[in-house]
Amino acid sequence: MLNVHAPNSAFICGSQGSGKSYTLNCFLENCLLAGACTGRLRQPLAGLVFHYDIDSSGTVAETASLCSRGIRVIVLVSNSNFEAAQRNYRAATDNPENLTVERFLLPPSELSIDRMHKLMAFSERSDAVPLYMEVIQRILRQMAVTGQGRGFNYGEFLQLLDQAGLSTEQQRPMRLRLDLLHSFMRWPPSKMDLKRKTARKLLDLQPGTLTVVDLSDPFVDTATVCTLFDICLSVAKEKRPECGMVVALVEAHKYID
Numbered sequence: 545m546l547n548v549h550a551p552n553s554a555f556i557c558g559s560q561g562s563g564k565s566y567t568l569n570c571f572l573e574n575c576l577l578a579g580a581c582t583g584r585l586r587q588p589l590a591g592l593v594f595h596y597d598i599d600s601s602g603t604v605a606e607t608a609s610l611c612s613r614g615i616r617v618i619v620l621v622s623n624s625n626f627e628a629a630q631r632n633y634r635a636a637t638d639n640p641e642n643l644t645v646e647r648f649l650l651p652p653s654e655l656s657i658d659r660m661h662k663l664m665a666f667s668e669r670s671d672a673v674p675l676y677m678e679v680i681q682r683i684l685r686q687m688a689v690t691g692q693g694r695g696f697n698y699g700e701f702l703q704l705l706d707q708a709g710l711s712t713e714q715q716r717p718m719r720l721r722l723d724l725l726h727s728f729m730r731w732p733p734s735k736m737d738l739k740r741k742t743a744r745k746l747l748d749l750q751p752g753t754l755t756v757v758d759l760s761d762p763f764v765d766t767a768t769v770c771t772l773f774d775i776c777l778s779v780a781k782e783k784r785p786e787c788g789m790v791v792a793l794v795e796a797h798k799y800i801d
Contacts, residue, residue, distance in 0.1 A: 572591055575591060592757070608636070615752065618754070672716055759773070770800060
């Protein structure tokens with residue numbers, strides 16, 4: 545029995561083929577689907593699942609199969625793997641009407657000083673700090689002091705970075721990191737985005753819906769995946785839905801040290 549009306553946590557383990565994915569789907573179904581056959585549910589929760597597989601060829605998150613139970617499922621995938629992922633997910637489901645595959649694009653409005661530290665691969669526990677991080681830190685510290693109360697402005701950050709006079713040795717790895725970052729961002733903003741009165745959101749956590757963040761991609765390493773998952777979770781907690789939410793990490797041992 546699972547009491548979905550009280551905070552709880554669970555760790556599902558077992559050998560291959562023992563039913564771990566099935567068990568997780570049962571948990572999620574009890575949290576998201578209001579029906580007499582699954583027990584009494586006062587209000588469906590919003591579901592958020594993180595999935596990553598090193599072997600990204602043809603793999604999908606099995607939790608997406610809950611769309612066949614009438615649950616609306618939104619799958620967020622990397623831009624470079626969008627076409628293949630969309631094809632694989634549609635081939636793997638019996639009810640494509642309840643399944644939507646979208647690009648994982650982080651709006652600049654949901655960036656912060658702390659999140660930029662993580663995205664630029666800076667960690668105080670790391671022994672190998674990139675050469676450009678001294679300049680990045682100085683710029684972020686300056687923006688934190690002068691922009692208190694205004695939030696983080698990504699356009700201003702890039703402008704200050706261009707004016708910093710980085711050496712060639714600093715620019716090359718920094719540009720590689722920025723190119724990877726931009727592949728997961730709505731940048732530069734489109735004309736439609738600029739005309740919108742309200743900024744686009746990365747996550748739309750509604751009662752009874754399941755959002756699957758699947759970043760399986762041969763061009764994305766596990767460290768970047770963990771950083772993006774951490775930011776997603778931070779955004780979800782910051783804008784926690786009133787209905788409450790259930791969070792699951794699938795095959796976490798494959799990408800979390």
